[in-house]
Amino acid sequence: MATIIRNRQIIADSWQLLKPAAKGSPSSIPPAGDVIVPLALWREQRDILSSRAGRLGVWLDSHEEPAAIAGDFDRFALVAVNFTAFGDGRGYSTARLLRERYGWRGELRAIGEVVRDHLFFMAGCGFDAFMLREDQDPEEALTAFGDFSDAYQASAERPLPLFRRRFLASPDGMEWS
Amino acid sequence: MYIYDEIDQRLVDERVAQFRGQTRRFLAGKLSEDEFRPLRLRNGLYIQRYAPMLRVAIPYGLLSAKQLRKFAYIARTYDRGYGHFSTRQNLQFNWPKLEDVPDILAELATVQMHAIQTSGNCVRNVTTDHYAGIARDEIVDSLVWCEVLRQWSTFNPEFSYLPRKFKIAVNGSRADRAAVQVHDIGLHAVRGADGEVGFRVLVGGGLGRTPIIGHVIREFLPWRHLLTYLDAILRVYNRYGRRDNLQRARIKILVKERTPEVFRKEVETEWAHLKDGPATLISGEIARIERRFTRPLYQNLDPLASGYVLALTRDRAFANWVRRNVHPHKVLGYAAVTLSLKKTGAPPGDVTAQQMDAIADLSERYSFGELRVSHEQNLILADVRLSDLHAMWQEARALGLATPNIGLLTNIICCPGGDFCSLANAKSIPVAEAIQRRFDDLDYLHDIGELDLNISGCMNACGHHHVGHIGILGVDKQGAEYYQISIGGAQGNGAALGKVLGPSVAQAEVPDVIEKLIDLYLARRDSEEERFVDVVRRIGIEPFKEHVYGNHHQESADHSRQLAAA
Numbered sequence: 001m002a003t004i005i006r007n008r009q010i011i012a013d014s015w016q017l018l019k020p021a022a023k024g025s026p027s028s029i030p031p032a033g034d035v036i037v038p039l040a041l042w043r044e045q046r047d048i049l050s051s052r053a054g055r056l057g058v059w060l061d062s063h064e065e066p067a068a069i070a071g072d073f074d075r076f077a078l079v080a081v082n083f084t085a086f087g088d089g090r091g092y093s094t095a096r097l098l099r100e101r102y103g104w105r106g107e108l109r110a111i112g113e114v115v116r117d118h119l120f121f122m123a124g125c126g127f128d129a130f131m132l133r134e135d136q137d138p139e140e141a142l143t144a145f146g147d148f149s150d151a152y153q154a155s156a157e158r159p160l161p162l163f164r165r166r167f168l169a170s171p172d173g174m175e176w177s
Numbered sequence: 178m179y180i181y182d183e184i185d186q187r188l189v190d191e192r193v194a195q196f197r198g199q200t201r202r203f204l205a206g207k208l209s210e211d212e213f214r215p216l217r218l219r220n221g222l223y224i225q226r227y228a229p230m231l232r233v234a235i236p237y238g239l240l241s242a243k244q245l246r247k248f249a250y251i252a253r254t255y256d257r258g259y260g261h262f263s264t265r266q267n268l269q270f271n272w273p274k275l276e277d278v279p280d281i282l283a284e285l286a287t288v289q290m291h292a293i294q295t296s297g298n299c300v301r302n303v304t305t306d307h308y309a310g311i312a313r314d315e316i317v318d319s320l321v322w323c324e325v326l327r328q329w330s331t332f333n334p335e336f337s338y339l340p341r342k343f344k345i346a347v348n349g350s351r352a353d354r355a356a357v358q359v360h361d362i363g364l365h366a367v368r369g370a371d372g373e374v375g376f377r378v379l380v381g382g383g384l385g386r387t388p389i390i391g392h393v394i395r396e397f398l399p400w401r402h403l404l405t406y407l408d409a410i411l412r413v414y415n416r417y418g419r420r421d422n423l424q425r426a427r428i429k430i431l432v433k434e435r436t437p438e439v440f441r442k443e444v445e446t447e448w449a450h451l452k453d454g455p456a457t458l459i460s461g462e463i464a465r466i467e468r469r470f471t472r473p474l475y476q477n478l479d480p481l482a483s484g485y486v487l488a489l490t491r492d493r494a495f496a497n498w499v500r501r502n503v504h505p506h507k508v509l510g511y512a513a514v515t516l517s518l519k520k521t522g523a524p525p526g527d528v529t530a531q532q533m534d535a536i537a538d539l540s541e542r543y544s545f546g547e548l549r550v551s552h553e554q555n556l557i558l559a560d561v562r563l564s565d566l567h568a569m570w571q572e573a574r575a576l577g578l579a580t581p582n583i584g585l586l587t588n589i590i591c592c593p594g595g596d597f598c599s600l601a602n603a604k605s606i607p608v609a610e611a612i613q614r615r616f617d618d619l620d621y622l623h624d625i626g627e628l629d630l631n632i633s634g635c636m637n638a639c640g641h642h643h644v645g646h647i648g649i650l651g652v653d654k655q656g657a658e659y660y661q662i663s664i665g666g667a668q669g670n671g672a673a674l675g676k677v678l679g680p681s682v683a684q685a686e687v688p689d690v691i692e693k694l695i696d697l698y699l700a701r702r703d704s705e706e707e708r709f710v711d712v713v714r715r716i717g718i719e720p721f722k723e724h725v726y727g728n729h730h731q732e733s734a735d736h737s738r739q740l741a742a743a
Binding site for chain 1: 184187188191192194195199211212215216298328329331332333334335336337338339404412415416420450455456458459461462465
């Protein structure tokens with residue numbers, strides 16, 4: 001069984017990721033088991049997908065709008081965002097929007113070009129699960145979360161930017177550092 | 178100088194460790210060439226024509242004597258004994274070894290320096306006016322706001338992999354000395370009706386392949402909202418900027434394709450969600466950052482008692498230098514001094530390790546141990562006493578740093594060009610030198626007056642050729658190096674893009690063309706006050722074109738006009 005990183009641990013993963021069907025051919029939906037479906041399939045087959053056995057997740061491609069699924073959050077056990085290339089950072093904004101604007105609280109999984117050197121930033125934007133690219137060493141990847149011990153900006157783990165935390169941390173509301 | 182606190186320092190140290198790991202994995206074959214590339218670039222490391230090049234950040238151009246000495250040490254230990262100041266106020270080492278770079282970064286971290294985000298598709302080093310904090314026309318001290326932005330942009334997770342590089346400039350004075358109109362985002366400080374500090378926000382300006390003057394998308398952004406508004410702009414760009422074509426990926430293309438008005442609406446819609454959120458700035462933070470800047474302890478000086486005026490009348494060479502290289506200061510009895518890195522024969526912006534050490538000494542003796550790097554690739558001692566000017570000038574002259582050419586034709590902005598850069602179409606340093614040699618008569622140079630001459634070795638426009646009064650662009654013409662010349666560009670408040678004069682010319686002809694342009698200018702100016710660029714604006718480029726490309730009739734007409742004027 002495949003493994004993923006979730007909450008900074010390597011765990012076995014049972015989810016099956018469905019790719020978009022080739023043009024013209026019908027999508028095949030496995031009768032059972034946990035599936036992550038592309039947005040287009042969710043739009044076409046929402047009734048079938050909602051009534052089947054097994055948990056349901058949806059994945060957004062890098063150009064797809066988080067608003068497209070924001071009204072359906074109660075149907076999903078997982079949302080994934082696809083990174084199409086090493087240098088394509090659109091998914092970072094997608095993640096922040098899902099977390100901060102639309103209030104997705106469940107698992108947010110990065111898929112696609114997910115490599116060690118992106119994990120720290122991905123976590124900062126709200127991802128808590130990572131399906132590493134095949135060639136990545138999961139043990140080595142875990143160390144990425146410790147690359148930096150703090151950040152200037154707000155993040156999923158630190159909802160306030162550093163400049164506000166600095167002031168909160170001092171007893172009289174003044175600078176402490 | 179902004180002095181790091183414990184967290185600032187820790188983040189820079191952790192970056193060194195992170196990059197050491199990435200380099201180790203690359204050298205061990207665990208990280209592919211393609212994937213190491215964006216990682217090393219965001220640490221300022223390029224693989225250049227002959228060797229790697231390391232670009233070190235000099236945040237908003239501010240540098241201490243200690244840091245400059247560290248550059249000298251690195252230049253000697255890891256490079257070939259010199260460094261190059263770039264037009265973005267950074268320093269470049271041209272010959273480091275890839276495997277040494279983590280050690281170089283560790284050295285830099287000991288003096289609160291780094292190479293973070295000096296390249297790559299992320300927010301680059303924020304630049305500003307080199308007279309920030311000392312200018313008489315100051316609205317705010319932009320250094321403080323630049324540091325706010327440095328922290329906001331450093332390792333910003335959401336904006337780490339933008340479609341393309343992203344450059345922000347902040348100008349804190351009435352006059353624009355930060356080129357805010359030709360940046361991805363330009364911030365020009367303004368005061369609201371009640372004196373509140375805010376920023377005029379320009380977006381989508383830039384040079385390069387598609388030069389565009391930025392559009393104002395907000396006339397007044399109150400300072401508290403600075404970061405949330407930038408988040409909104411960057412988010413719209415990150416999500417919708419083009420990623421299919423490298424040459425269409427800058428924000429200027431997005432703004433142009435959507436129209437500035439539509440883009441502005443999108444930003445405002447995004448901002449409505451972010452406004453007043455956690456990233457809203459608080460006055461305590463601005464005060465905290467202000468306090469972390471060391472400030473010169475100015476004395477009460479009587480400028481008349483300094484002997485400076487007497488020296489001016491007695492020493493003509495000194496007076497010439499003062500006229501060009503000394504700038505007024507907001508504190509009575511002090512002045513800012515530009516050390517020219519544009520001595521004929523030395524590549525513009527280059528400094529040897531020996532000079533670095535000597536300049537560090539000068540700054541400690543005469544200017545509180547601080548320096549500025551200007552986007553014109555010179556160094557500035559910002560706080561020199563008028564009474565020290567004459568002595569300082571003599572020392573600077575002995576070091577070859579007192580060429581009195583600031584604002585003049587030989588103060589050429591010039592990229593490293595084909596001698597170093599793998600992107601270049603043509604060499605630029607030898608062209609600069611040939612022009613400097615042609616105009617080596619100082620009296621003549623002063624008579625020509627203010628003239629910005631900028632040279633880029635390719636379309637990427639690192640030498641800002643579009644905004645030079647005379648711009649020279651290296652082009653490739655069937656494998657040969659040619660130069661396209663434009664005139665009428667300008668930086669500052671009235672920024673303008675130059676117009677191409679005509680067909681490109683061979684390297685050897687460039688000084689002749691410049692000389693012809695100058696001849697015509699001198700013949701046509703109505704007074705010494707009318708600068709080259711003013712004449713171009715008044716009479717247009719046609720007469721210049723005809724004069725350069727041979728229209729004998731026109732030429733003789735100009736000649737007789739010149740004689741008549743003499």
